[in-house]
Amino acid sequence: MADLVVYGSPVSPFVRKVQAVCIEKGVEFETDAVNVFDPPDWFREISPLKRIPVLRDRSIAEEGIPGTIADSSAICGYIERKHPQVPLYPADPFAYGHALWIEEYADSHLAATGGLGIFRPIAFAAMQGKEPDLDTARACWAEKMPPILAYLDGALGDGEFYAGDALSIADITVTTCLMQLSLAARLPLDAYPALAAHLKRMQARDSIAVPYAKAEAFIRRSVPEPHDLA
Ligand SMILES: N[C@@H](CCC(=O)N[C@@H](CS)C(=O)NCC(=O)O)C(=O)O
Known part of the structure; x- marks a missing residue:
């Protein structure tokens, strides 16, 4: 046990x-x-x-x-x-603070904006047997998400990770919160190349892919495929 x-x-x-x-x-x-x-x-x-x-x-x-x-x-x-082995918080003080900030930004702003504006109007509606509210989701994608995605794209710069030179809680949190939206809708990230590349790298990790597959199997019963918000 x-x-x-x-x-x-x-x-x-x-x-x-x-x-x-x-x-x-x-x-x-x-x-x-x-x-x-x-x-x-x-x-x-x-x-x-x-x-x-x-x-x-x-x-x-x-x-x-x-x-x-x-x-x-x-x-x-x-x-x-x-369990300090495989540290997921940077040792450098500033990188540590930055990781916590990105974690908080994703946990609060990204999750709330995308959760209320995209995931819930589509997935909650579908789970209750209702039509998805695509108008709300499309308005959120067009108006509220661009500054958030631009910030997360810019915060990566040329780096592979959000804080320091290794995987941290920041990378994990941005990815799990962003992928919440892909349970409900397609997320074209062409305008955010650093974020798109980061997401692709993160999706290849078992830590992201395995739990997400379980969420996806559940959601696909009511949302057979992600909606197009364009
Ligand atoms: N800040 C909390 C947020 C947790 C949260 O909002 N969880 C949602 C599910 S994604 C929840 O339990 N919602 C139920 C409710 O608000 O009634 C954390 O990071 O654990």
């Missing part, structure tokens, strides 16, 4: 972020499915904001609030300290 249990679903980009960190580090973990929209009482107790993911470290405590951490950023920081 693994010490680490991730409560949630790979359909969440924040759950996939935690899974990616574990996979990159070679840390054993289990994922326990929780329907966050109708969670059991025990989950409400450990997730005060009623959100996924929540991590349990069974080596700390096997039930109740002790041994649990809510919020993907807190969880990934914990896993980094507990």
Whole structure:
């Protein structure tokens, strides 16, 4: 039995972020499915904001609030300290701060804008048997996403990674949040070549591809193929 249990679903980009960190580090973990929209009482107790993911470290405590951490950023920081091998946070102080900033930008701004504007209007509608709201998704893609994508493209510059010269939490978070949108829609990134190349490199990693394949298998039941937003 693994010490680490991730409560949630790979359909969440924040759950996939935690899974990616574990996979990159070679840390054993289990994922326990929780329907966050109708969670059991025990989950409400450990997730005060009623959100996924929540991590349990069974080596700390096997039930109740002790041994649990809510919020993907807190969880990934914990896993980094507990399993420092394959570091995913730069050692250099400025690169470390920059990695945290890019993680936050993706977790909050990219995820909220694309989640509310593209993923939800398409995927949530389809899961409820409704027509996807493509007008909302197209307006978001045309008006709200360009500055975000341009920022993420520019932040890479000529570099392979967002912070320092190695994979970090920043690369993982940008990718899981961006790929959330590709569950619902095609994302032509021709105007953002550095970001497009980064995404392609990241998609080749098991840490990104394996959890995403599970999310995709679930979503394709209601959204058979990604929509065109052009
Ligand atoms: N800042 C949180 C965000 C988590 C989050 O928003 N999770 C979504 C799923 S993608 C959720 O649980 N939503 C349920 C709700 O808001 O009711 C993190 O990084 O873990």
